[in-house]
Amino acid sequence: MSKDNGVKSWVGQLGASISSDMAEEIDAFETNIKLRKAGKLDAKIFAEARLRRGAYGQRYDNGRRHDGSKTQELVYPSGDLVKGPETIWDAPGMMRIKSPMGIASNEQLETLADLAEEYSDGILHVTTRQEIQLHFVHIDTTPDIMRRLAAVGITTREACGNSVRNVTSCQYAGGCRTAPFDVTPYAKATTYFLLGHKDIQDFGRKFKISFSGCKTNPCGMAMFHDVGCIAVTKEVGGETKRGFEFYVGGGLGAVPFQAQLLDGFVPEEELLPLCQAVCRVFSRLGERKNRARARLKFVIKKLGIEEFRKVVAEERKIIPEDERWTTYLADLDSTNETPLRPGRPLEQSAIDAIDTPVQEEFASWRKHNIWPQPQTNYVTATVRLPLGDFTSEQVRKLTDITRKYTGNTVRFTIEQNLVVRHVSESDLPDFHEGLVAAGLCSPGASTIADIVACPGTDTCKLGISASRGLAAELEKKFSGGKHEDPEVEALHIKASGCFNSCSQHHVADLGFLGVSRIVDGRRIAHFQFVLGGEWANNGGAYGLAIGAYPSKRIPQVIDRTLAFWKKEREEGEDLKGFVARMGRAKIKKELDDLRKIPSYEEQPDFYTDWGDSREYTIGDLGTGECAGEVVSIVDFGLQDAERRLFEAQLDLEAGKTGAASVAAYKSMLTAAKALIMVFNIDIQEDADRVIADFRTHFHDTGRFHDPFAGAKFANYLLKRYESPPSIEDNDLAAREAIDEAQLFVEAAQGCYQRMQGDI
Amino acid sequence: MSIEIQQSSVKIPLVDSTALDLDAFIPIFHEWIRERRIEEELLIDVADYRHVPYGPGVVLIANEAHYALDGSGGTTGLLYSRRRDEVGDAKAAFREALLRAATAASLIENEASLGGILKFDPSRIEMRVMSRLTAPNTEETRLALEPVWSGLLSSVGFVGAELKPQSDPREAFGLALQSCAEAPDLARLLAAL
Numbered sequence: 001m002s003k004d005n006g007v008k009s010w011v012g013q014l015g016a017s018i019s020s021d022m023a024e025e026i027d028a029f030e031t032n033i034k035l036r037k038a039g040k041l042d043a044k045i046f047a048e049a050r051l052r053r054g055a056y057g058q059r060y061d062n063g064r065r066h067d068g069s070k071t072q073e074l075v076y077p078s079g080d081l082v083k084g085p086e087t088i089w090d091a092p093g094m095m096r097i098k099s100p101m102g103i104a105s106n107e108q109l110e111t112l113a114d115l116a117e118e119y120s121d122g123i124l125h126v127t128t129r130q131e132i133q134l135h136f137v138h139i140d141t142t143p144d145i146m147r148r149l150a151a152v153g154i155t156t157r158e159a160c161g162n163s164v165r166n167v168t169s170c171q172y173a174g175g176c177r178t179a180p181f182d183v184t185p186y187a188k189a190t191t192y193f194l195l196g197h198k199d200i201q202d203f204g205r206k207f208k209i210s211f212s213g214c215k216t217n218p219c220g221m222a223m224f225h226d227v228g229c230i231a232v233t234k235e236v237g238g239e240t241k242r243g244f245e246f247y248v249g250g251g252l253g254a255v256p257f258q259a260q261l262l263d264g265f266v267p268e269e270e271l272l273p274l275c276q277a278v279c280r281v282f283s284r285l286g287e288r289k290n291r292a293r294a295r296l297k298f299v300i301k302k303l304g305i306e307e308f309r310k311v312v313a314e315e316r317k318i319i320p321e322d323e324r325w326t327t328y329l330a331d332l333d334s335t336n337e338t339p340l341r342p343g344r345p346l347e348q349s350a351i352d353a354i355d356t357p358v359q360e361e362f363a364s365w366r367k368h369n370i371w372p373q374p375q376t377n378y379v380t381a382t383v384r385l386p387l388g389d390f391t392s393e394q395v396r397k398l399t400d401i402t403r404k405y406t407g408n409t410v411r412f413t414i415e416q417n418l419v420v421r422h423v424s425e426s427d428l429p430d431f432h433e434g435l436v437a438a439g440l441c442s443p444g445a446s447t448i449a450d451i452v453a454c455p456g457t458d459t460c461k462l463g464i465s466a467s468r469g470l471a472a473e474l475e476k477k478f479s480g481g482k483h484e485d486p487e488v489e490a491l492h493i494k495a496s497g498c499f500n501s502c503s504q505h506h507v508a509d510l511g512f513l514g515v516s517r518i519v520d521g522r523r524i525a526h527f528q529f530v531l532g533g534e535w536a537n538n539g540g541a542y543g544l545a546i547g548a549y550p551s552k553r554i555p556q557v558i559d560r561t562l563a564f565w566k567k568e569r570e571e572g573e574d575l576k577g578f579v580a581r582m583g584r585a586k587i588k589k590e591l592d593d594l595r596k597i598p599s600y601e602e603q604p605d606f607y608t609d610w611g612d613s614r615e616y617t618i619g620d621l622g623t624g625e626c627a628g629e630v631v632s633i634v635d636f637g638l639q640d641a642e643r644r645l646f647e648a649q650l651d652l653e654a655g656k657t658g659a660a661s662v663a664a665y666k667s668m669l670t671a672a673k674a675l676i677m678v679f680n681i682d683i684q685e686d687a688d689r690v691i692a693d694f695r696t697h698f699h700d701t702g703r704f705h706d707p708f709a710g711a712k713f714a715n716y717l718l719k720r721y722e723s724p725p726s727i728e729d730n731d732l733a734a735r736e737a738i739d740e741a742q743l744f745v746e747a748a749q750g751c752y753q754r755m756q757g758d759i
Numbered sequence: 760m761s762i763e764i765q766q767s768s769v770k771i772p773l774v775d776s777t778a779l780d781l782d783a784f785i786p787i788f789h790e791w792i793r794e795r796r797i798e799e800e801l802l803i804d805v806a807d808y809r810h811v812p813y814g815p816g817v818v819l820i821a822n823e824a825h826y827a828l829d830g831s832g833g834t835t836g837l838l839y840s841r842r843r844d845e846v847g848d849a850k851a852a853f854r855e856a857l858l859r860a861a862t863a864a865s866l867i868e869n870e871a872s873l874g875g876i877l878k879f880d881p882s883r884i885e886m887r888v889m890s891r892l893t894a895p896n897t898e899e900t901r902l903a904l905e906p907v908w909s910g911l912l913s914s915v916g917f918v919g920a921e922l923k924p925q926s927d928p929r930e931a932f933g934l935a936l937q938s939c940a941e942a943p944d945l946a947r948l949l950a951a952l
């Protein structure tokens with residue numbers, strides 16, 4: 001047992017259970033910690049190193065926290081020592097732990113439980129990428145966490161940073177009626193082929209891959225991944241060949257893109273080389289400077305899918321042959337799971353034997369939490385985890401259940417639940433009884449009550465509104481409810497704390513993302529309402545942004561929207577179809593009065609957010625670490641301007657020329673506002689204020705002036721302000737407005753880069 | 760011989776767990792942070808786990824320790840869990856953990872907004888060492904630590920304490936007070952510490 005600074009360590013305690021490669025990597029990381037503490041390693045470099053090992057920052061780690069009336073300084077014992085720019089050493093952080101395809105064995109689960117108790121707050125949190133996060137972790141303890149994970153075959157390598165993130169796949173893979181074959185071995189091969197691969201070490205941003213067993217169900221979500229693979233088969237020479245529909249360039253965030261089909265049938269032996277070729281192209285052509293445009297989707301947008309296809313094909317030809325491309329194909333059964341108990345049907349007599357009060361609970365749980373498998377008399381059971389959280393004690397009770405009834409693994413889901421596969425139907429009553437004792441028996445999996453939420457203002461440095469607080473409130477509202485309308489019951493709600501979309505709200509029926517507004521000089525938490533996204537068909541369509549509503553009014557916004565839909569829908573019309581038919585304007589009008597804000601004196605509670613008694617502020621926003629480098633609030637504002645510009649282009653393409661002109665102008669205002677935040681974080685929305693501050697800080701000082709074009713781009717904004725665009729604008733005017741806005745937003749990016757250089 | 764441990768924790772159960780309204784603890788803990796109610800601690804944040812059955816409820820996160828209204832293990836009470844900078848050997852660490860837990864419990868009992876509705880019952884006190892490295896859940900650890908904990912309890916007014924170790928070897932090492940002839944109330948316990 002070694003000892004450093006009085007803290008004992010697991011170095012050398014785990015013997016041969018940890019591979020020498022992994023031990024070396026973790027020791028090297030621990031050395032970086034020591035070097036950083038000794039002032040011999042630059043903070044930014046250390047930050048990148050820890051991110052690549054899954055150690056993230058967390059809210060308040062800049063040493064400041066708003067207590068509801070003022071910002072307090074958190075004086076940590078580590079003093080000036082930082083683990084990254086503005087990230088204090090002693091401040092608690094978050095540890096992201098990869099679990100490829102969401103799979104975890106009993107032993108791995110129990111280790112995660114131990115770690116949660118010893119180093120975190122006793123809670124394991126399931127993410128929308130089928131991983132586990134631990135919060136409130138001290139950086140000094142991270143090497144030991146990594147060692148103990150490594151000893152059970154888990155790595156945190158490339159869990160964050162500019163790398164290939166956790167590869168996801170359907171939780172039902174191998175036990176699904178609609179999939180032509182089990183994608184698990186392919187997803188696993190892709191994970192370990194790319195992990196640490198030299199071709200993925202120089203990305204400009206993160207890269208996400210998913211595998212789906214079919215086109216229709218909402219499991220693998222191919223349509224919003226950088227690479228999305230959907231299992232298909234093809235008859236070739238009288239033989240059924242396995243392969244994949246290969247989609248590229250999907251993504252959520254401020255500018256969501258649907259993935260495009262790169263190849264309709266990639267034979268299994270071509271899967272890894274094609275993934276590698278796409279990674280190499282991304283590494284070479286991906287944007288580096290402008291982080292808002294650094295994802296693969298922008299490379300494809302710039303080149304067009306045809307050109308991108310050609311470039312990838314050329315790249316594929318020159319990659320040196322690698323035997324790992326196909327060796328795994330000889331052992332595709334290695335990921336098969338064998339049920340522990342014989343599959344038997346559930347007899348009515350067994351249901352009748354359940355105690356009467358429990359019988360109803362069992363029926364309600366069985367209605368939504370069970371997925372019939374193709375294997376006769378076996379089902380997959382969903383263990384619903386409210387807000388994705390469960391405790392170490394619950395883990396141990398769960399592994400008792402899995403050891404008794406099913407076998408060695410569970411899978412985490414992108415809906416922040418977990419599934420237990422291969423449960424014999426005859427065991428369901430006993431299995432359920434075990435879950436009841438563990439407090440893991442919430443019914444309503446994948447219904448309107450099963451709400452997905454990112455960490456938001458609870459722990460995320462970038463959170464603007466309390467997505468978890470809202471989700472908890474909505475869970476209370478919808479849980480246990482009997483919805484007379486099964487179509488309402490089947491809806492999905494997802495809430496993100498900011499536009500980064502970690503809850504995947506774009507594909508929810510009712511999606512929310514945190515924003516804020518200032519009214520009468522006070523800031524109020526809001527959520528932008530995104531309605532009518534498609535969860536099925538691999539996340540087949542994104543919702544329509546309706547408008548921003550006060551956080552405290554969101555339950556009413558939902559009620560009103562559902563009532564409107566129920567009243568006005570046509571025979572058999574789903575919410576997505578209804579939204580498309582009604583359009584934004586009518587829905588917005590229906591909800592208009594819900595935007596009103598009561599005065600502070602009337603309703604002070606309105607000026608707090610869900611689950612937080614402090615008066616609301618955005619003063620706690622920190623610098624994001626989403627992809628390794630610093631992402632400031634200004635970056636976000638500029639990204640938002642890009643999004644608006646993109647929307648203007650879409651309007652133009654749809655022939656809505658007036659709307660395009662207006663949106664283009666708004667994108668300029670948004671970019672200007674983002675820059676002003678450097679000097680005034682509380683800058684208000686209205687154009688007069690933005691222009692006045694822009695003149696003061698950027699135009700009159702010459703700070704915005706382009707090194708070559710001078711005041712030209714700044715004047716585009718001032719000219720538009722003097723003579724604002726009109727909804728009557730024609731095509732020519734709209735094109736001019738978009739061109740100018742494009743140049744202005746670019747100039748704003750350039751200005752901010754120059755300012756950072758000056759700083 | 761002194762025994763070094765890390766991360767000792769102490770749970771003082773509530774007399775009546777049905778009186779606990781977790782919702783009330785969101786504003787209470789925020790206020791504790793605002794007013795720096797626990798002087799020895801750097802109070803950082805409030806973690807809300809009200810939605811987790813048998814979970815830590817609402818947690819006050821501090822630099823050295825966490826304070827939770829915890830419902831795990833079939834007992835609801837104030838759980839003090841040391842995270843960092845342990846003081847000295849097991850004896851000193853246990854005393855410190857007991858003192859901090861009792862101090863926080865007393866603050867809760869006297870919290871004006873609760874109107875005296877919550878009372879703690881030291882006669883069912885539990886301790887754990889949340890470090891499987893320094894205190895694996897083994898008979899050897901029990902032999903080493905039980906006398907230390909039991910000695911501390913008798914020095915602060917517990918008479919005839921009978922302790923029971925955690926039986927699940929996967930759990931962190933811990934001792935629950937099964938029964939005792941006499942136990943101090945919270946005020947007496949604090950005075951004795």
Ligand code: SF4
Nearest residue numbers: 454460463497498502
């Ligand atoms: S969506 Fe925003 S607030 Fe939520 S976790 Fe992602 S970055 Fe944080």
